[in-house]
Amino acid sequence: MTDPTEPTRVLLVDDEALVRTGLRIIVDGEDDLSVVGEVSDGIDVPDAVARHAPDVVLMDVRMPRVNGIDATRALVERAERAGGGPRVIVVTTFENDDYVFDALLAGASGFLLKRARPEEVLDAIRVVARGESVLFPRALRRMARGRQSPTADGLSGAGLTEREGEVLRLMAAGRSNAEIAGELFLGVETVKTHVGNVLAKLGVRDRTQAVVVAFTSGFVPAE
């Protein structure tokens, strides 16, 4: 989704100026990444996205007027209508924040701890921009524990083929396309096709969302 010659465009959303400057220093130091804008509230996100066309939004959760969950939901809905748009990484102070999972349910592609090491921050942005594997699958699974939807049917209605089911399970385990290809003795392109089919059948826009659905539906046990 990103042109390899152009740097990945990053938008920072956080009500705390010190967090924004910290992240900006870390992100802007990389040749392949660039901070294109900063806003201090979820309410300013749509404008900033329209103006700066970011590839990835680093989104704080708790903000005074519009919180990160609502901002993410609005952004994802708009992106779906437009057939494109930025990926969202929720940035949180606390790992055990219930809001993180809510943000993932709202369509975020991953989450990051504010205390993460700079390399982890940069990796997360690159992983989400490429969209080829899921961030922190074990943490995702733990967060999904006890959050199964009451009508969990194990995705029986989704019509996944057996192979697509296998691919989804490996996605939930955090495997990249190349790793899935290796484990299932398939070509990477074939895996990409399967992943695409899984996303389409589940009606989600990226693999993080697919994995969230896999856990909450009980298709992959989160316990």
Added chain:
Amino acid sequence: MGHVRRLAETTARRAVFCVIGGLMFGAYAVLVTGFAQMLADPSVPPVIIWILVALAGAIALSPPVLLGVRTLEIQAVRAFLDVDLPVPVGRVSGEARWRGALWYTAHLLIGAAATMALLTAVPLGVVLVLRTSATGLVMNRMIGSFAGLPWPLAVLLGLVLIAAAGAAFLVGGALLRLLAPRLLGPSAAERIAALERQARTQAERNRLARDLHDSVGHALTITTLQAAAAARALDRDPAGGTDVARTALSAIEETGRAAVADLDRVLGLLRTDAEPNRGRVPVPRLTGPTGAADLVERARATGRDVRLDLPRPVGPIPLVIDREAYAIVREGLTNALRHGADPVTIGVTRGPAHLRIVVTNAMSTGPGTDGGATTGGRGLAGLREGLTLVGGDLRAGTFEDAGRPIWRLIAELPLTDPTEEPESD
């Protein structure tokens, strides 16, 4: 010598308690004999006497049911009989009031009996001893049929009688000690209220802990991020990065200062909270001396069927987890006692990485009950909060057990220190 002195001291305190009861009995006895004499006197009109009897009776019968008297008795029992009864706080049920009246009666009767023993046995014993050493000094009349005893037997009997007076207090005291928890102990409602009070305090502390976690966690996050950014800037451009690093350092300084101020504020609150007990009452832990077993014991004392399955020893548990585990058992138990039916079982199991606590109770079948399903209460919410802080997990809901519905609360706590490095996979 130590325990002889202790025995003497204990006997003396029990004697005081018995004599107080005896004296109160004496007051009633005087009243009754007085009225009996008046009734026997034909010159006083019976109507007036009966009016007086009614008045005096009303006054005399009020102390047993007065709550102040009950509290006073509880304090006295704690001081003189060494029975650890909780001093009542808040509302007292009618049932507890009647048990209090029964206690009052028992105290008077047993006290009177022991005091009577003192008043008859001691003089008689003294006379028996003295008579032999100083014949003619003492009236033989007083000792009646014992007058003919040979002197060694008389001295022996005298000493036995004096000792028996002391024994009477020990026996009376022991009897009262046996009765005290039954008659003066808190009622089931009082016990539950006490548990709830404790839970409220805990919830308040959890709130403060969360505040602290929020503010200090936030500050530390910013300092961490700023420090990382500064290091990164210097790495990239040692000369040009100094300005960036200097700005980051002053941000770290300011944030740190504000965080310490926050810490002061919250700890100040906690300290005022704990002021009455500061330094004396340790925070209860699951495996501590006043841990789960004590909670279950107190719940059983309310007449409920509570079973505890706690492996001994549980093995080492981080302190934070131990405290949280205690809070879960207490809250789960309180919930089960209030909303559920017996039996209530508490199971604690230790896995390789987790401590698992399961509180199960039968569902009440009466109208207006929900078998413990009041998840909206502050109790479970508070627990979830506490658990979130340590990285644990809580589930609660209805299950089927042999066809009957049961309520079950399942908590899982990590056995690792919650402050350790988070995973990054």
